[in-house]
Amino acid sequence: MSGCDAALAAALPAPAMADLWRTLEEAGGPFQGIDAAETSVDGGYRIVRVTVRFAHLRKVLRVVLSEDDRVAGLFHGPVPREVEELARALVDKLARGDYATAGSGFDPIVRAALPPDKLAAVWKQVVKRVGPFTEVKSAQVVPAGGVWTVLLVCRFGTGELLVKVAFDLRDQVAGLFFLPGDSLAPWKPPAYAQLDRFTERDVTVGTSPALPGTLTLPRGPGPFPVVVLVHGSGPNDADESIGPSKVFKDLAWGLASRGVAALRYVKRSRHAPMGVVTVKEEVLDGAAAAIDLARHTPELDPRRVVVAGHSQGGYLAPRIAAENAGVAGIVLLAGPSRPLEDSMLDQFTYFLQQDPGDAAKKRLVDAARAFKLRVEDPALKPDDPVEIPGGGVLDGRYFLSLRGYQPTEVAARLSVPILVLQGGRDYQVTAPDLEGWKRALRGRPGAEIKQYPAVNHLFIAGTGKPGPAEYETPGHVDAQVIDDVAAFVGRLAGP
Numbered sequence: 001m002s003g004c005d006a007a008l009a010a011a012l013p014a015p016a017m018a019d020l021w022r023t024l025e026e027a028g029g030p031f032q033g034i035d036a037a038e039t040s041v042d043g044g045y046r047i048v049r050v051t052v053r054f055a056h057l058r059k060v061l062r063v064v065l066s067e068d069d070r071v072a073g074l075f076h077g078p079v080p081r082e083v084e085e086l087a088r089a090l091v092d093k094l095a096r097g098d099y100a101t102a103g104s105g106f107d108p109i110v111r112a113a114l115p116p117d118k119l120a121a122v123w124k125q126v127v128k129r130v131g132p133f134t135e136v137k138s139a140q141v142v143p144a145g146g147v148w149t150v151l152l153v154c155r156f157g158t159g160e161l162l163v164k165v166a167f168d169l170r171d172q173v174a175g176l177f178f179l180p181g182d183s184l185a186p187w188k189p190p191a192y193a194q195l196d197r198f199t200e201r202d203v204t205v206g207t208s209p210a211l212p213g214t215l216t217l218p219r220g221p222g223p224f225p226v227v228v229l230v231h232g233s234g235p236n237d238a239d240e241s242i243g244p245s246k247v248f249k250d251l252a253w254g255l256a257s258r259g260v261a262a263l264r265y266v267k268r269s270r271h272a273p274m275g276v277v278t279v280k281e282e283v284l285d286g287a288a289a290a291i292d293l294a295r296h297t298p299e300l301d302p303r304r305v306v307v308a309g310h311s312q313g314g315y316l317a318p319r320i321a322a323e324n325a326g327v328a329g330i331v332l333l334a335g336p337s338r339p340l341e342d343s344m345l346d347q348f349t350y351f352l353q354q355d356p357g358d359a360a361k362k363r364l365v366d367a368a369r370a371f372k373l374r375v376e377d378p379a380l381k382p383d384d385p386v387e388i389p390g391g392g393v394l395d396g397r398y399f400l401s402l403r404g405y406q407p408t409e410v411a412a413r414l415s416v417p418i419l420v421l422q423g424g425r426d427y428q429v430t431a432p433d434l435e436g437w438k439r440a441l442r443g444r445p446g447a448e449i450k451q452y453p454a455v456n457h458l459f460i461a462g463t464g465k466p467g468p469a470e471y472e473t474p475g476h477v478d479a480q481v482i483d484d485v486a487a488f489v490g491r492l493a494g495p
Contacts, residue, residue: 029055131157198256206289213265225304232311235270254482337436408440
């Protein structure tokens with residue numbers, strides 16, 4: 001660790017570095033050697049990409065070097081060309097009807113969900129809808145949601161589909177999706193965004209590590225009230241891109257069109273995941289740095305800094321307000337009032353209810369029950385590994401950092417205004433969560449609760465039974481949500 005700069009050494013001490021290497025060897029087998037290395041320069045940093053060979057696969061380690069040649073960042077991923085070839089081979093096997101071989105590279109969960117007969121049925125339905133497969137038109141390899149995803153634009157007899165293949169750390173298929181061909185179309189601004197009413201500029205949030213961010217400013221003299229946007233679960237970008245939708249970009253552009261500035265930034269678990277061991281590093285530090293930046297930016301009113309948290313960000317918003325002086329109000333966008341383990345169990349149970357005979361979904365419910373028992377075990381220790389249903393492992397210290405936190409109780413003790421927003425078609429944060437907020441805030445001055453019957457967890461309107469598939473359809477945050485947040489901020493005392 002002597003070659004690391006101070007920030008990385010603190011974020012990734014020697015035991016964590018050893019854990020990282022052990023994880024890579026568990027995935028790929030024993031280390032065999034280095035196959036290649038290449039250097040580039042980006043933003044004043046030298047980046048060395050080292051292709052490392054393990055017994056069963058190869059990985060690329062991206063080493064970021066500062067001006068004094070100390071290691072300032074360390075990241076890992078697959079060899080892009082190799083996972084692209086795996087994705088292309090998968091589509092080729094499906095087109096040839098070789099379903100057994102096609103599924104041999106699936107991880108255990110996908111293999112259980114898509115055995116050869118079900119995989120055949122899915123592919124035949126695709127062909128029935130758009131005709132026989134013709135060719136792969138283009139391919140793109142991107143990091144997304146903690147995994148690496150290959151996006152294949154494929155030509156079929158009567159049109160195009162986007163075949164999305166997600167790979168885990170072992171280069172096994174962790175997700176397979178067939179999406180409309182326009183799913184890669186450029187994001188378009190919502191109708192309520194009035195582009196002539198605001199400007200944007202790049203900012204840096206915090207220093208340990210520095211997180212890239214964007215400040216969206218209404219045109220005019222200011223000072224403006226500002227909303228600091230805090231992400232939901234997972235390694236989100238600054239726009240909180242989920243599928244083709246951009247929840248935070250919608251919010252920022254919509255609010256700035258109505259005279260309210262917005263500050264959004266890349267989540268720590270996406271930009272610099274090494275060293276994220278508790279919720280403090282994952283969420284709280286970045287939120288605190290963003291609040292501090294907002295309070296010291298000349299165009300912004302330090303007395304009207306509002307924290308708006310979505311999902312996990314809403315769950316933690318009361319804690320963020322309690323720990324940071326100067327927060328003038330909080331907005332909870334689909335914020336759970338219950339712990340993660342309860343929401344996760346309810347979500348997997350919901351999936352099973354839609355398909356009671358699905359053995360893979362039944363196993364996920366069982367895994368969620370075991371996860372709940374593990375997380376709530378009084379004997380849980382910081383170094384104990386905790387398996388996450390659906391994939392992944394976290395140390396016990398992450399869950400211990402949340403133990404005892406009751407967001408409703410913290411919110412009830414706050415003296416600042418609170419706005420709780422909930423979608424009627426949200427299957428992730430549901431009625432029990434809303435009831436928790438209602439009980440805690442009933443009769444409390446300055447607390448408002450609003451419900452939107454047609455919107456889902458992303459606050460995008462839709463119809464029918466809600467489910468994950470609709471997140472792959474482009475949409476925008478409902479205009480009424482934008483109006484209600486802007487009105488809430490507008491009622492705060494101005495300069």
